[in-house]
Every structure is written in C-alpha cells, then in structure tokens.
Amino acid sequence: MDFLGEHQPEMLPGNRQLPPVQGVIEAPHGTTIVAVTFPGGVVLAGDRRATMGNMIAQRDIEKVFPADEYSAVGIAGTAGLAVEMVKLFQLELEHFEKVEGAQLSLEGKANRLSTMIRSNLGMAMQGLAVVPLFAGYDVDRGRGRIFSYDVTGGRSEERNYATTGSGSVFARGAMKKLFRDDLTEEQATTLVVQALYDAADDDSATGGPDVARRIYPIITVITEDGFRRLGEDEAAELAGSVLQARLEQPDGPRAALL
Amino acid sequence: MADRAEYARKGIARGRSLVVLQYADGIVFVGENPSRALHKFSEIYDRIGFAAAGKYNEYENLRIGGVRYADLRGYTYDRDDVTARGLANVYAQTLGTIFSSQAEKPYEVELVVAEVGDSPDSDQIYRLPHDGSIVDEHGSVAVGGNAEQISGYLDQRHRDGMTLAEALKLAVQALSRDTNGSEREIPAERLEVAVLDRTRPQQRKFKRIVGGQLSRLLDSGAGAASAESESAAETETDSGSDEE
Numbered sequence: 228m229d230f231l232g233e234h235q236p237e238m239l240p241g242n243r244q245l246p247p248v249q250g251v252i253e254a255p256h257g258t259t260i261v262a263v264t265f266p267g268g269v270v271l272a273g274d275r276r277a278t279m280g281n282m283i284a285q286r287d288i289e290k291v292f293p294a295d296e297y298s299a300v301g302i303a304g305t306a307g308l309a310v311e312m313v314k315l316f317q318l319e320l321e322h323f324e325k326v327e328g329a330q331l332s333l334e335g336k337a338n339r340l341s342t343m344i345r346s347n348l349g350m351a352m353q354g355l356a357v358v359p360l361f362a363g364y365d366v367d368r369g370r371g372r373i374f375s376y377d378v379t380g381g382r383s384e385e386r387n388y389a390t391t392g393s394g395s396v397f398a399r400g401a402m403k404k405l406f407r408d409d410l411t412e413e414q415a416t417t418l419v420v421q422a423l424y425d426a427a428d429d430d431s432a433t434g435g436p437d438v439a440r441r442i443y444p445i446i447t448v449i450t451e452d453g454f455r456r457l458g459e460d461e462a463a464e465l466a467g468s469v470l471q472a473r474l475e476q477p478d479g480p481r482a483a484l485l
Numbered sequence: 486m487a488d489r490a491e492y493a494r495k496g497i498a499r500g501r502s503l504v505v506l507q508y509a510d511g512i513v514f515v516g517e518n519p520s521r522a523l524h525k526f527s528e529i530y531d532r533i534g535f536a537a538a539g540k541y542n543e544y545e546n547l548r549i550g551g552v553r554y555a556d557l558r559g560y561t562y563d564r565d566d567v568t569a570r571g572l573a574n575v576y577a578q579t580l581g582t583i584f585s586s587q588a589e590k591p592y593e594v595e596l597v598v599a600e601v602g603d604s605p606d607s608d609q610i611y612r613l614p615h616d617g618s619i620v621d622e623h624g625s626v627a628v629g630g631n632a633e634q635i636s637g638y639l640d641q642r643h644r645d646g647m648t649l650a651e652a653l654k655l656a657v658q659a660l661s662r663d664t665n666g667s668e669r670e671i672p673a674e675r676l677e678v679a680v681l682d683r684t685r686p687q688q689r690k691f692k693r694i695v696g697g698q699l700s701r702l703l704d705s706g707a708g709a710a711s712a713e714s715e716s717a718a719e720t721e722t723d724s725g726s727d728e729e
Binding site for chain 2: 315321322325326328
C-alpha cells in the first residue's frame with residue numbers, strides 16, 4: 228500500500244477528490260454479516276442482498292471474501308468501495324507474505340484493515356461508509372477470533388459472536404439466545420443461518436434464503452486447516468433444514484425463560 | 486565489456502548451481518542450499534516462480550522488484566494479466582541496463598522465471614543471464630557455477646511426463662556431480678525444493694517441499710528410478726529381438 232501510494236496514488240481508495248454533492252449518493256449497499264467462534268475456529272457468513280434505496284440492486288452479491296489462508300472479511304456498506312477495499316487488503320497480505328516470507332500476525336492484519344477503513348472516512352461522511360467484519364484463525368493462539376469495526380476505523384475484538392450491517396440488530400439478538408461456548412462446527416454454521424434468517428425476517432434490506440433461485444447465504448469456516456467456503460450443496464442443505472424447522476415454528480427455536 | 490562479462494560470470498560461478506525441471510504436473514525447482522532462511526526460490530505470483538544463482542543481496546533485490554511488479558499489475562488489471570513473459574522482459578531490461586551502465590558494477594546473478602500453464606505444453610521457462618538476454622528454455626535448465634555440465638547431463642536424461650519423484654531424483658543426481666566428474670552425496674537437509682503444481686486447488690500454485698514430504702519423495706524417486714532402469718533394460722532386449 229505504501230508502494231502504491233508512492234507510485235500510483237490515484238489507485239488508493241482514500242486519495243480521491245470527491246465532487247461536492249447535495250444529499251446522499253445512491254449506490255448499492257451490502258447488508259448483514261454475522262460471525263461466531265467455536266472451539267477450533269470461526270464461522271463468517273453473509274446474506275446475498277444488495278440494496279439501493281428501497282430497491283433490491285442485486286440478489287446474489289457475494290460479501291464474504293477470503294483475505295488469506297487463515298482469515299476472511301465480510302463487508303457491509305457501499306458495495307463498490309467495500310469490494311475494492313477487500314481487494315487491496317488481500318493484495319497487501321499476499322504481498323507482505325511473499326516479500327517477507329512469513330505471514331502477518333492476526334492482530335497485524337486487523338490493524339491494517341483498521342487503517343484502510345479510516346482512510347475512507349471522507350467518503351463515509353458523505354454516506355458511502357464501509358463497515359467490515361474480520362474473522363480469522365490465530366495460528367499462534369490456536370483459536371478463532373473476530374474483529375469488528377466502526378466507520379472511523381475503530382477496531383474492537385469481539386468475544387464469541389459479532390454482527391454488522393443493517394440487519395445486525397436482529398441477527399445479534401438471535402445469536403445472543405442461541406450461542407453456547409461448546410458449539411461444534413456444524414452447529415456454528417447452523418447458528419449463523421438462523422441469525423441471518425432472523426435478520427431477513429425483520430430487516431427489509433437483508434435477503435433470506437431464496438429457494439426458487441437457489442441463492443443461499445455464503446458461509447465460510449476458518450480453522451487450523453485454513454479457509455473453507457461451504458459449497459452450494461452444503462449451504463442449500465443447511466438453509467433447507469432451517470427453513471423446514473421454521474415451517475413448524477416461524478420464529479425459530481425457543482430459548483428457556485429462566 | 487568483456488571484462489565486465491568475465492567479472493559477472495566469475496561471481497555467478499562461485500555460487501551453487503540450481504536446476505529447474507518440467508514434470509507431468511508442473512515445474513520443480515531444486516538446489517543445494519545450506520541456509521534455511523535465505524531462499525533461492527520464491528513465489529512471484531499465482532503461477533509464476535523465481536529462481537536465482539549468484540549474489541544474494543542482488544537477486545533478493547530483483548525478486549522483491551518482481552513481486553511488486555506482479556502485484557501492482559494484478560491489482561491494476563486482472564490476476565490473469567500477470568505473465569512470466571512480461572516479468573522476464575522487465576528483468577531483462579533491468580539487468581541489461583545495469584550491465585551496460587559504466588557507473589554500476591554488473592549484477593552477478595543468473596535468474597530463472599517459470600510459469601506453470603494448464604498443460605505441460607503451455608509451461609514457460611525463461612533463463613536470464615547477467616547481461617540481460619533472455620533464453621526460452623524447455624524441459625530442463627541449470628544455472629550457477631557448474632551449469633554447463635549439469636544441463637548437459639539433464640538434457641540427455643530428462644523426458645516429458647516424468648513424475649515429481651522421478652524429476653526430483655534426476656535433479657539431485659545432476660546436482661551431485663562435481664566438476665571433475667566424481668559424485669558426492671547431498672543430504673536432504675541441504676536441499677531446497679519448491680514446485681509450481683498445476684493440480685493445486687488454490688489460486689497460488691507455488692509450494693515449498695520440506696521435511697518429511699521431501700524425504701518421502703526422495704525415497705520413492707529412488708525406488709521408481711531403479712524400477713525404471715530395469716524396464717528400460719527389458720525394452721532394449723525386446724527391440725533387440727525384434728531386429729532378429
């Protein structure tokens with residue numbers, strides 16, 4: 228990124244002159260991203276909808292990307308800028324790894340992302356915010372970790388689970404009730420689908436599983452073995468079983484009162 | 486000019502040789518390198534690998550330049566737009582300029598840039614000597630001190646479609662021949678081995694082969710090679726009987 232700044236500064240997201248505009252620019256926005264840790268790793272997932280005002284801009288957008296072998300980023304906010312930011316972030320991690328011959332620490336990666344979000348602050352003030360969720364497997368500590376951000380680049384490590392985007396409030400509520408610390412990988416993936424379903428249930432900008440078009444949430448798992456994205460069949464099966472259960476109980480599994 | 490070429494050649498000859506070979510599923514880099522930290526081979530981009538003989542600080546400089554060139558190009562355009570040919574051209578320009586500039590001493594390095602394709606036919610290997618010329622190589626290439634003798638040995642024995650173990654075995658045999666023709670043993674710990682494996686599911690095809698995996702490959706290569714020489718002997722007798 229420093230090299231890019233020296234040689235082709237116009238390629239960096241933060242260095243653009245903004246035209247003065249009245250009101251808010253209409254551009255596609257990505258919506259809900261959720262993450263949850265389980266013993267041995269972390270799951271990061273996102274719905275597939277992008278909205279522009281009250282219109283659905285895209286039904287099958289992909290908002291969860293591998294950052295490198297052991298980490299992934301899920302993006303909420305202005306889709307165009309967010310995808311560019313992820314591309315640059317991926318490039319930086321890969322570049323560092325090749326030049327130095329070693330990977331950045333998970334903290335280092337999280338800090339780098341923080342700087343990139345901060346450089347976008349000018350855009351964020353005009354309504355083009357990017358708010359990602361970063362999840363990775365910490366090879367040194369042997370566990371999955373989640374980092375959440377605010378628009379100003381403020382970074383905070385989340386324990387257990389985290390959400391971002393317009394449906395995050397509803398997803399967080401669902402995760403709060405369903406989370407336990409002894410989840411298996413399969414339970415953790417089911418949990419994120421439940422949370423995304425609840426987000427889609429109450430937030431118009433979040434898309435639920437689309438059985439007719441075969442569009443399902445993107446679910447990724449990061450463990451000691453590295454990054455893995457669930458195939459369409461696996462995601463379809465998970466979404467199918469959640470959907471089936473919701474036919475009986477539309478509000479999802481019930482937690483005990485006391 | 487001749488002095489400068491002589492100077493560079495001598496510098497390169499002081500370093501240990503390394504070889505780059507095509508095999509059925511990709512390209513393998515093999516060299517003798519007692520150091521675990523200072524690599525002779527490196528990843529440049531998804532399908533492109535880099536090998537260098539000569540002075541470490543000089544080729545490390547070129548390597549980092551190559552990684553920057555590739556990453557910048559891939560980010561600006563697309564990952565597919567980074568090619569070994571483009572990279573080799575940049576290296577040739579750099580080396581050529583330095584070689585003919587009177588102000589600088591010539592670089593004492595010889596590089597190999599290799600790109601693995603979808604099939605062995607589309608593999609590319611370029612050798613870049615110290616003066617900035619480019620040589621398009623096929624099958625096998627050796628650079629470094631004893632390069633001529635080693636590449637002669639490889640040219641005779643290398644064939645298309647070798648397995649990784651066979652190619653590795655051949656490479657080690659070639660490297661362990663001394664200038665005076667005698668052979669010496671190179672232990673597995675002193676070997677640096679890396680592959681560009683087209684069958685790897687990841688986008689980045691470069692992989693170092695170390696430790697247990699390397700010794701297993703070396704052992705299986707030894708087994709395969711002896712079996713092969715037996716079958717070769719059989720075919721010879723067969724063809725002999727045909728003639729009769």
